Amino acid sequence: MVVASVEPVGVERIRAASVPVIDLSWRRERAAKLIVRACEEFGFFKVVNHGVSDDLVSSMETEAMNFFSLPAREKQQAGPPNPLGYGVRNIGFTGDIGDLEYLLLNTNPSFISQKALSICKTNPTKFCDVVNEYASSMRELATEILEMIGEGLGLEDVHGLSKFIRDTENDSLLRFNHYTVIQQDEPYNNHNHNNNNPSSKSTTRNSKIGFGDHSDPQIITVLHSNDVPGLQILASSPDGPALTNGRLMSVRHRAMAISRSSSSRLSMIYFGGPPLHAQICAFPETVTPQAPRRYKSFTWAEFKKAMYSLRLGYNRLDLYRIG
Ligand SMILES: C=C1C[C@]23C[C@@]1(O)CC[C@H]2[C@@]12CC[C@H](O)[C@@](C)(C(=O)O1)[C@H]2[C@@H]3C(=O)O
Numbered sequence: 001m002v003v004a005s006v007e008p009v010g011v012e013r014i015r016a017a018s019v020p021v022i023d024l025s026w027r028r029e030r031a032a033k034l035i036v037r038a039c040e041e042f043g044f045f046k047v048v049n050h051g052v053s054d055d056l057v058s059s060m061e062t063e064a065m066n067f068f069s070l071p072a073r074e075k076q077q078a079g080p081p082n083p084l085g086y087g088v089r090n091i092g093f094t095g096d097i098g099d100l101e102y103l104l105l106n107t108n109p110s111f112i113s114q115k116a117l118s119i120c121k122t123n124p125t126k127f128c129d130v131v132n133e134y135a136s137s138m139r140e141l142a143t144e145i146l147e148m149i150g151e152g153l154g155l156e157d158v159h160g161l162s163k164f165i166r167d168t169e170n171d172s173l174l175r176f177n178h179y180t181v182i183q184q185d186e187p188y189n190n191h192n193h194n195n196n197n198p199s200s201k202s203t204t205r206n207s208k209i210g211f212g213d214h215s216d217p218q219i220i221t222v223l224h225s226n227d228v229p230g231l232q233i234l235a236s237s238p239d240g241p242a243l244t245n246g247r248l249m250s251v252r253h254r255a256m257a258i259s260r261s262s263s264s265r266l267s268m269i270y271f272g273g274p275p276l277h278a279q280i281c282a283f284p285e286t287v288t289p290q291a292p293r294r295y296k297s298f299t300w301a302e303f304k305k306a307m308y309s310l311r312l313g314y315n316r317l318d319l320y321r322i323g
């Protein structure tokens with residue numbers, strides 16, 4: 001619902017210079033206040049001095065690229081996505097198409113070790129070690145950010161947000177998206193066009209929609225990409241997360257597959273999701289006479305079921321809107 005990106009990342013729809021940058025070495029109170037401000041305005045910010053080791057990030061990138069460099073027939077053994085696993089072009093179950101291939105994993109270590117056998121036959125143990133360490137590191141960073149949001153919002157229980165992803169039954173995901181280089185002479189084909197969103201009409205001739213516009217459904221997203229540009233965020237997103245009664249924004253974003261670059265784009269994304277049984281209901285502090293309750297309460301399991309029956313670009317919270 002809130003996207004934090006770990007450097008480097010190319011953000012294009014609002015000028016990269018306007019993207020809020022949060023330095024986690026700042027005084028905590030200041031950082032917390034600025035994170036909340038960024039989430040109220042965009043639902044997106046860039047994090048620096050986050051403490052995630054460069055070596056770990058590059059080991060994770062190497063494992064991901066080793067997988068994407070395999071012959072198609074071998075990669076297909078980790079698919080088709082159900083929704084987890086390896087997928088090409090098809091996103092979800094309702095007909096969304098994008099110019100990418102991806103690997104979608106649950107962060108549960110037993111899921112990883114089972115799936116690793118089809119992803120990295122040469123050294124599944126090393127793959128598991130790197131993925132597990134990367135997932136833990138992302139979870140720690142996400143937990144810290146969510147606690148700062150809790151503090152910045154003045155929640156009585158500052159762990160109210162972070163407890164969802166710290167729960168041992170959390171439903172968090174890791175996604176690796178690989179956007180290969182588009183040949184300049186390929187015909188322009190904006191095939192994943194979302195008619196509800198005017199922003200998607202302005203693609204340039206040398207780009208295609210890699211991953212169509214949408215907002216992420218989980219509590220927090222932490223995204224890292226290599227230095228090939230492509231991520232675009234909408235400056236004024238129309239969606240707000242249910243847990244904060246719409247006070248914070250759920251940023252609408254998409255990824256372009258751009259031909260200007262000579263190398264392919266790799267993004268590695270952690271989605272911090274609550275346990276299936278978790279009840280999603282606005283924190284009392286965010287419901288006031290001026291801001292009455294906007295959404296009915298629902299469980300994460302109910303929400304996921306509804307979400308998988310819907311197109312990527314659909315505003316899923318509309319299903320739960322009061323009035
Ligand atoms: C079309 C779809 C793909 C998606 C599930 C959905 O029905 C709608 C939400 C999509 C999304 C967007 C953010 C994440 O990439 C994702 C894993 C998620 O949780 O919701 C994807 C889903 C997916 O690719 O399975």
Ligand SMILES: O=C(O)CCC(=O)C(=O)O
Pocket residue numbers: 175177211216223225230231253254255267269
């Ligand atoms: O690959 C990217 O940079 C963004 C993809 C995305 O938004 C997603 O997987 O939810």
Ligand SMILES: [Fe+2]
Pocket residue numbers: 214215216253
């Ligand atoms: Fe996303």
